[in-house]
Amino acid sequence: xxxxxxxxxxxxxxxxxxxxxxxxxxSSTWSSRSKDYQGITILSKSEISGEQRKCSNSxxxxxxNQKILYLQSPQGLLYKQPTxxxxxxxxxxxxxLAPIVWEGTFDPTIIDPIYKQKNIxxxxxxxxxxxxxxxxxxxxxxxxxxxxxxxxxxxxxxxxKPKEVPLVKLGKARHVVVLNIPSSNxxxxxxxxxxxxxxxxxxxxxxxxxxxxxxxxxxxKFYGRWGVESLGRLVGVIxxxxxxxxxxxxxxxxxxxxxxxxxxxxxxxxxxxxVLGGLVKDVHELAKTCREQLDIDAAKSIEAVxxxxxxxxxxxxxxxxxxxxxxxxLWQDFKAKTNEVKIIRFSQVIKNYxxxxxxx
Amino acid sequence: xxxxxxxILFILLLLGILxxxxxxxxxxxxxxxxxxxxxTDPSIKTVLMTEEHKDFGLRSSPGFLYSQPSLLEGxxxxxxxxxxLAPIIWEGSFDSTLIDSIYKQQNIxxxxxxxxxxxxxxxxxxxxxxxxxxxxxxxxxxxxxxxDQPEEVxxxxxxxxxxxxxxxxxxxxxxxDISMGxxxxxxxxxxxxxxxxxxxxxxxxxxxKFYGPWGVETxGRLVAVIHPWFYDYPRDQFxxxxxxxxxxxxxxxxxxxxxxxxxFGGLFKEVHELTKYCRERQxxxxxxxxEALxxxxxxxxxxxxxxxxxxxxxxxxLWRDISSSTRHVKVIRLSHVAKNNVEVRPNA
Numbered sequence: 230x231x232x233x234x235x236x237x238x239x240x241x242x243x244x245x246x247x248x249x250x251x252x253x254x255x256s257s258t259w260s261s262r263s264k265d266y267q268g269i270t271i272l273s274k275s276e277i278s279g280e281q282r283k284c285s286n287s288x289x290x291x292x293x294n295q296k297i298l299y300l301q302s303p304q305g306l307l308y309k310q311p312t313x314x315x316x317x318x319x320x321x322x323x324x325x326l327a328p329i330v331w332e333g334t335f336d337p338t339i340i341d342p343i344y345k346q347k348n349i350x351x352x353x354x355x356x357x358x359x360x361x362x363x364x365x366x367x368x369x370x371x372x373x374x375x376x377x378x379x380x381x382x383x384x385x386x387x388x389x390k391p392k393e394v395p396l397v398k399l400g401k402a403r404h405v406v407v408l409n410i411p412s413s414n415x416x417x418x419x420x421x422x423x424x425x426x427x428x429x430x431x432x433x434x435x436x437x438x439x440x441x442x443x444x445x446x447x448x449x450k451f452y453g454r455w456g457v458e459s460l461g462r463l464v465g466v467i468x469x470x471x472x473x474x475x476x477x478x479x480x481x482x483x484x485x486x487x488x489x490x491x492x493x494x495x496x497x498x499x500x501x502x503x504v505l506g507g508l509v510k511d512v513h514e515l516a517k518t519c520r521e522q523l524d525i526d527a528a529k530s531i532e533a534v535x536x537x538x539x540x541x542x543x544x545x546x547x548x549x550x551x552x553x554x555x556x557x558x559l560w561q562d563f564k565a566k567t568n569e570v571k572i573i574r575f576s577q578v579i580k581n582y583x584x585x586x587x588x589x
Numbered sequence: 590x591x592x593x594x595x596x597i598l599f600i601l602l603l604l605g606i607l608x609x610x611x612x613x614x615x616x617x618x619x620x621x622x623x624x625x626x627x628x629t630d631p632s633i634k635t636v637l638m639t640e641e642h643k644d645f646g647l648r649s650s651p652g653f654l655y656s657q658p659s660l661l662e663g664x665x666x667x668x669x670x671x672x673x674l675a676p677i678i679w680e681g682s683f684d685s686t687l688i689d690s691i692y693k694q695q696n697i698x699x700x701x702x703x704x705x706x707x708x709x710x711x712x713x714x715x716x717x718x719x720x721x722x723x724x725x726x727x728x729x730x731x732x733x734x735x736x737d738q739p740e741e742v743x744x745x746x747x748x749x750x751x752x753x754x755x756x757x758x759x760x761x762x763x764x765x766d767i768s769m770g771x772x773x774x775x776x777x778x779x780x781x782x783x784x785x786x787x788x789x790x791x792x793x794x795x796x797x798k799f800y801g802p803w804g805v806e807t808x809g810r811l812v813a814v815i816h817p818w819f820y821d822y823p824r825d826q827f828x829x830x831x832x833x834x835x836x837x838x839x840x841x842x843x844x845x846x847x848x849x850x851x852x853f854g855g856l857f858k859e860v861h862e863l864t865k866y867c868r869e870r871q872x873x874x875x876x877x878x879x880e881a882l883x884x885x886x887x888x889x890x891x892x893x894x895x896x897x898x899x900x901x902x903x904x905x906x907l908w909r910d911i912s913s914s915t916r917h918v919k920v921i922r923l924s925h926v927a928k929n930n931v932e933v934r935p936n937a
Binding site for chain 2: 232236239240243244246247250251321322324325326328330334335336339340343458549552
């Protein structure tokens with residue numbers, strides 16, 4: 230009798246533990262399954278909810294909401310040149326309604342909290358080859374003072390001399406990733422290769438790690454706030470040397486043979502190649518297109534007058550940026566301040582070309 | 590004794606099953622984890638790069654204080670942009686040739702809702718005829734007309750690629766209920782099949798008429814229109830709901846602009862969020878027997894204060910009356926038409 234009681238007790242115990250294990254197993258696989266389920270459905274392109282369908286690859290031909298945000302403009306379309314400085318002072322909207330960011334147009338008190346909530350990551354690429362590594366300290370130190378302060382930033386430093394990358398004290402949630410790339414004998418080639426490097430970096434890493442990306446020249450320094458007012462789908466900066474120049478005098482590539490050719494009747498602004506940015510996906514598109522155009526030119530042994538900047542300008546003319554940064558965001562140290570540019574945030578330092586470039 | 594042995598064997602068997610089951614479940618966990626890792630495999634990046642992984646709305650916190658943005662004062666060059674860098678559309682701020690060509694390439698469709706219940710059906714003819722003349726001319730437009738009297742809808746000749754769908758809704762006794770009821774209907778509409786048939790949606794009042802061009806300069810993620818009577822008022826005089834008991838309450842000291850509920854729009858997803866918010870808050874108020882001062886417009890203003898629009902339309906886009914004008918409004922595109930409230934509303 231006693232034995233039977235013990236056994237039945239043991240049986241009940243085992244039964245309960247079995248039930249418990251089954252329940253736990255079931256609930257954990259269910260939750261992990263439902264979390265992974267989203268991933269699995271995307272992979273297998275099976276039934277997705279209405280919202281996700283909009284955003285996933287348009288296998289069914291459904292419109293991609295993101296595409297709507299592109300601003301593609303046909304070649305040969307003629308219209309009055311947009312002004313940067315109007316009769317009442319700097320203009321804050323392009324004719325295609327992209328904001329032009331000047332001091333006074335935005336309120337950091339409003340926009341900083343908006344972006345803080347989104348927990349974004351900003352990737353920032355910079356190329357420091359050969360003697361250009363000497364600019365890194367000032368670049369990084371000033372960036373830590375002014376550039377997206379309080380946000381998560383990953384600097385990607387492309388260099389052929391990783392040992393010369395300085396150790397700069399970084400703030401919280403700020404990281405430097407050093408990428409070793411081959412040297413080059415010509416500064417023109419270095420600048421031309423940037424598009425390919427950018428394209429590859431985005432494909433290899435950034436697609437999942439960052440929301441926005443900026444590609445900046447290294448021979449520069451920050452002097453003032455550069456924050457979330459600069460974020461947008463596709464962002465270009467107005468070149469400080471040409472913001473009051475008529476379009477026929479923009480230093481666009483004017484030879485028909487080059488892919489970067491722009492006729493003298495066309496042009497919105499002259500954008501600086503030292504700064505470009507946007508959503509990772511959109512910058513990828515830009516880098517890829519420019520790289521392809523650069524390759525076509527290279528195959529014909531033609532090099533655009535301002536290298537990748539020429540190709541960038543062509544891209545921006547027909548794929549309009551969704552936001553423009555005023556020349557406050559790209560100045561030149563040797564230029565004096567002007568009436569319109571009341572604050573200088575980022576500027577190219579004075580350098581001795583002969584001393585830093587691998588070739589004249 | 591034999592019985593004991595059987596029992597022992599039985600228990601051992603059960604334990605065996607337990608262990609097997611536990612290890613099997615562990616295996617499943619592992620394989621799901623592996624699948625999770627697979628998702629980050631770069632070879633499938635092309636699929637995932639188009640996946641929306643973040644919400645890029647412009648949310649702002651209640652109680653957050655800052656100077657009131659101005660439309661008329663400050664740097665005269667900046668009246669066309671809000672402090673959060675959303676464009677404010679005025680005549681002269683955009684080049685329609687340029688933007689039309691940009692959008693024409695994208696093959697877009699604009700859904701447009703309008704509510705005409707009771708005597709409001711009388712406004713339909715002028716609304717639709719003038720829309721055909723001025724509203725997104727040259728683009729594909731789908732009108733969704735909500736009415737309790739489908740037989741009263743006039744025959745309007747529509748242009749090419751312009752479509753009209755009539756949707757019957759129940760009658761209501763109070764114009765306030767009709768106005769607020771729109772939110773629930775729009776909430777449902779923006780989640781329905783209609784969302785697959787258009788890229789943008791605008792919700793317009795029917796007692797209006799187009800007098801000037803309303804085009805693609807108005808398109809954006811979340812678009813609000815500045816109320817024609819309050820665009821030059823200080824924020825403390827905005828007719829926000831000021832009773833803390835209401836969900837639409839906005840304290841004095843807060844506020845960007847006073848927006849009208851007679852016109853708003855954007856992407857379907859965004860308009861859905863807005864209308865859902867308004868409908869929910871209206872319900873909460875109703876359950877406490879409180880009705881916001883300006884009904885759905887009060888709730889709309891609350892939503893837009895904390896979920897900032899990505900584009901604002903100046904009062905050109907919903908004006909007071911065609912016969913009046915101010916020095917700032919150089920073009921009147923859409924305007925309320927004069928009406929006798931007592932005569933046309935179901936209730937006082």
